[in-house]
Amino acid sequence: MLLQFSVENYTSIKNKCVLDLTPTVDKEHPENILMRGEQKALNVITVYGANASGKSNLFKAMTSALNIIRNSENTQINMLLPIMPFKFDGSSQTKPSSFEFTFVANDEKKYVYGFSATPEEITEEYLYCYNSAKPSVIFDFTYKAELPEYKFSRSSKSELVPLLEKRTKNKLFISTATAWNATSTKVAFEWLATGVNTITNVNELSNVSLDKYRTDDSKEYIQFAKMLMKHADINISDFDINITETEVSPLSFMINGQTITPAKNYNVEVLTSHLIKDENGQETKYKLNLQEESLGTNQLFLYAPLLKDIIDNGATLFVDELDKSLHPFIVKYIINMFRDESINKNGAQLIATTHETVLLSLDMLRRDQIYFTEKDSDTGITSLYSLNEFSVRKSDNVEKGYLLGRYGAIPLVYMTEVI
Secondary structure (H helix, E strand, C coil): CEEEEEEECECCECCCEEEECCCCCCCCCHHHEEEECCEEEECEEEEEECCCCCHHHHHHHHHHHHHHHHHHHHCCCCCCCCCCCCCCCCCHHHCCEEEEEEEECCCCCEEEEEEEECCCCEEEEEEEEECCCCCEEEEEEECCCCCCEEEECHHHHHHHHHHHHHCCCCCCHHHHHHHCCCHHHHHHHHHHHHCEEEECCHHHHHHHHHHHHHCCCCCHHHHHHHHHHHHCCCCCCEEEEEEEEEECCCCCEEECCEEECCCEEEEEEEEEEEEEECCCCCEEEEEEEHHHCCHHHHHHHHHHHHHHHHHHHCCEEEECCCCCCCCHHHHHHHHHHHHCCCCCCCCCEEEEECCCHHHCCCCCCCHHHEEEEEECCCCCCEEEEEHHHCCCCCCCCHHHHHHCCCCCCCCCCCCCCCC
């Protein structure tokens, strides 16, 4: 369960931006608060802002940080890291980017993990665990060429010190230590590796989703997709998935003395079934290829396996532009899935950027669940803040207030006469 994510000096984010999922003292919508052990967190966050205000950069920061963590052990010596510092300032370009996660792992303990990096090297890294009300250090490093600084707890020191020599300057120690079976880093690394996912483009889901449908012997993903379509009022009664295997090449080949047989490719054809009534009320089933369906239907079909896995596993999902090609009521339904305890039984979380203002309602979300991004036109710097920073009453029309510019984060559109 994610409690907080922060980023500094990454793309348009120069100053530290904090996305905080810990609930405030607001008493509204207790159904929107999750419990994991002694920790509380919000189940949904929506992020609004003008185009190019930095919404997507917040999600890119999360994606880059997770990719660095998950791919660290496969990083070759002198391979550059996917770090993009703020470039509208000469000094920021040479400074490291910083990322920090605060979360509750599978052992129901609170952890804080963070690192700073340039494209060439990791400059700082730390991991703390809350065994009590105060954090206990597992490791805390500042990598300085002339005199590196290391800090360990008594319990982790004997296990972790011998592993220092295993990492290189562009590898994260948490990944290296876990790869060498360090127990003190394992639980936190496992959450970072599997507990949070990001989607910046739904089309990237295509191969993953189709593979899940292909291997879905119990038809659970199909049933979930049908449920989504039903609630979206899409007239699809069933799906047929036809799979044919094709080999890349019938020939084997040798690599380092070993015979390699090409893997098989799969052609996946998805057909949708529609029950259509004629003028006499007689029903007939017609089938269409999924490619003939609307873009929104295709989006939901690709989202379904991901949403099911996230909800079943109680994980955290970041989605950029959730409303893309989807009707507002469908977006609202997806968000309400995470708010519904009968569906979201394991405490999954959804953080989504959107332009859909119908969601700006205090009848559905709390003030601390609505965030905004705004970019300073003079400096190019993105700021992140929540509706909770404004004096908003329960009776206020937040959607109207947002469109009127009361909370910022909207584009200034100038209309000029065209001659």
